Amino acid sequence: MINKSQLLPSFQSSKSDMINVDLIIIIWIFMIILVNPIGNFPLNDDWSYARSVKSAVEHGEFKLLGWTGTNLISQVYWGALFCLPFGFSFTALRFSTLTLGLIGVLSTYGLLRLINAHPKYSFLGALLVAINPIYFELSNTFMNDVPFFAFATLTLFFLFRGLKYDSTVDLVIGLLFTYITILSRQTGLVIPLVFVLAYLGKKGINLKSLIIGLLPAFVGFGLQFSYQEWLRLTMNMPELYGMQIKTIFEEIGKGFKNVTFNYTSITLFSLIYLGIFLFPILITCYPVKLKELSKRKQIISILATSIFSIVLMKILISKQRFMPLMNNVLQDFPGAPDFFWLSVTAIGVLGAAILIQYLLIASFQIFRRQELYDDDNNKRWVNIFIVSVIFIYFFPLGFLGFGTFGFYDRYLIFLLPSLTMTILVSNRNNCNQFISNKSFLIAIILILLYGSFTIGTTHDYLSRNRARWQALNYLMYKGIPPNNINGGFEFNGWFLYDPDYDVKAHPYKSWWVDKDDYLISSNTHSGYETIKQYRYRLWLPLHDGNTLVLRKIKNQVK
Numbered sequence: 001m002i003n004k005s006q007l008l009p010s011f012q013s014s015k016s017d018m019i020n021v022d023l024i025i026i027i028w029i030f031m032i033i034l035v036n037p038i039g040n041f042p043l044n045d046d047w048s049y050a051r052s053v054k055s056a057v058e059h060g061e062f063k064l065l066g067w068t069g070t071n072l073i074s075q076v077y078w079g080a081l082f083c084l085p086f087g088f089s090f091t092a093l094r095f096s097t098l099t100l101g102l103i104g105v106l107s108t109y110g111l112l113r114l115i116n117a118h119p120k121y122s123f124l125g126a127l128l129v130a131i132n133p134i135y136f137e138l139s140n141t142f143m144n145d146v147p148f149f150a151f152a153t154l155t156l157f158f159l160f161r162g163l164k165y166d167s168t169v170d171l172v173i174g175l176l177f178t179y180i181t182i183l184s185r186q187t188g189l190v191i192p193l194v195f196v197l198a199y200l201g202k203k204g205i206n207l208k209s210l211i212i213g214l215l216p217a218f219v220g221f222g223l224q225f226s227y228q229e230w231l232r233l234t235m236n237m238p239e240l241y242g243m244q245i246k247t248i249f250e251e252i253g254k255g256f257k258n259v260t261f262n263y264t265s266i267t268l269f270s271l272i273y274l275g276i277f278l279f280p281i282l283i284t285c286y287p288v289k290l291k292e293l294s295k296r297k298q299i300i301s302i303l304a305t306s307i308f309s310i311v312l313m314k315i316l317i318s319k320q321r322f323m324p325l326m327n328n329v330l331q332d333f334p335g336a337p338d339f340f341w342l343s344v345t346a347i348g349v350l351g352a353a354i355l356i357q358y359l360l361i362a363s364f365q366i367f368r369r370q371e372l373y374d375d376d377n378n379k380r381w382v383n384i385f386i387v388s389v390i391f392i393y394f395f396p397l398g399f400l401g402f403g404t405f406g407f408y409d410r411y412l413i414f415l416l417p418s419l420t421m422t423i424l425v426s427n428r429n430n431c432n433q434f435i436s437n438k439s440f441l442i443a444i445i446l447i448l449l450y451g452s453f454t455i456g457t458t459h460d461y462l463s464r465n466r467a468r469w470q471a472l473n474y475l476m477y478k479g480i481p482p483n484n485i486n487g488g489f490e491f492n493g494w495f496l497y498d499p500d501y502d503v504k505a506h507p508y509k510s511w512w513v514d515k516d517d518y519l520i521s522s523n524t525h526s527g528y529e530t531i532k533q534y535r536y537r538l539w540l541p542l543h544d545g546n547t548l549v550l551r552k553i554k555n556q557v558k
Contacts, residue, residue, distance in 0.1 A: 041469040046142035066239035066499035074184040093142040101139030104150035131451035192217035201381035275351020456540035483514035
């Protein structure tokens, strides 16, 4: 764990900083207690990553399963540390991610304080990460996204601090974390590219700064290629390793029209998601920003926001496209009334319109001949650092398309700290001088609403899966072999994964299933009889759910 004082020495830490950090830790622990992450069962794709940890803990060897697409090595050995005291379990792995989840939230707070954001704004920004429905749900799994987020955000914190204070120690620590991040996920290669741009932006372009700035990038890419070659030579290259690169080329091969439509759709949908996630801080900063502008610019800004929002909402309504707009985590949440998702979509569209303006302001400030501000917080290199994180990270992801191995909503959580920094540095006084009690109260109320939704849906996600695995354990206790059970994606993957299975030729729900004599479902199915059921409590809305153990009717068993 990171000591609180280690996150705060780069600025004049105050009593409010220490209180905020304590509050963040307390809130995080409280959320964990409410959702109850205990349970020895996999979630989403983490069964694949857990296999590697199990191999490391029980056999002392690093081995990637064919379903793995990321570098993963940093996460595997981090997870193994949590398994050492009591042996391998998914509960131990879940707590390894929850620990990194907290580190990611605290690192976000540290980053925001590094740009001299007011402690209240930094607190809001950190909480928006903690209560994000995608971030918190994934923190209760062993998925790769939150570990990558934590490693990357901690890396950015040290690199930013090193650049701001010309601290060699911080830069060295940051660069070491850079390589840990890369060995967690290939996307970590974004960080050395960001560093070279920010370093040149601060030091100027000359031979010395070029060598110093480019060296970490060469080492980072060399590490990545060496790791890939090591996997190949040791016959440990997963079947799906680097699948996203292949997917990008496949999507580009479908033609300019297809690429343009998908890229535009993914960009707009991503902005809507991010507009929702950041709305509590957007509505506190945007009015402040408007007051800084001339009357003419205020009118232009309000008109642009209104026109963009109305046009985009009209398009979405005509096509009946409302949140959730993309695959993966948010789709795991139970259905809600259409009005709810329509309202959420409208909030996201409004947030997206405002967010675009902040991105444009931060981008334009990079190219100004004269700095608008004199304080170090608004030097050109700061804008280069923040904006390059956003655009370098997102640019290739937009080419993924919407297929099985395409763009997922969980990829967006990485952008939350950088976008919050963008919002804060784009205001003339960086929202670092004052935040009204009224604005802060509104933001806190929204965060409480967001947090309630996040806690409720994460609790329900874990409860449904806990009941499903109770049903599956019942069947296996009775001697039913796993290859006779269709227990869902995670069960099928954990027990039946076959690297030679053609996933594109079969429906998602039947992956790796040999026989489906027994089926676990929340609904009855034709040709099956119910032999047992498990009830569980859901919070959103408050009611009981059922998991059914179904057996194929005898005369239909092949």
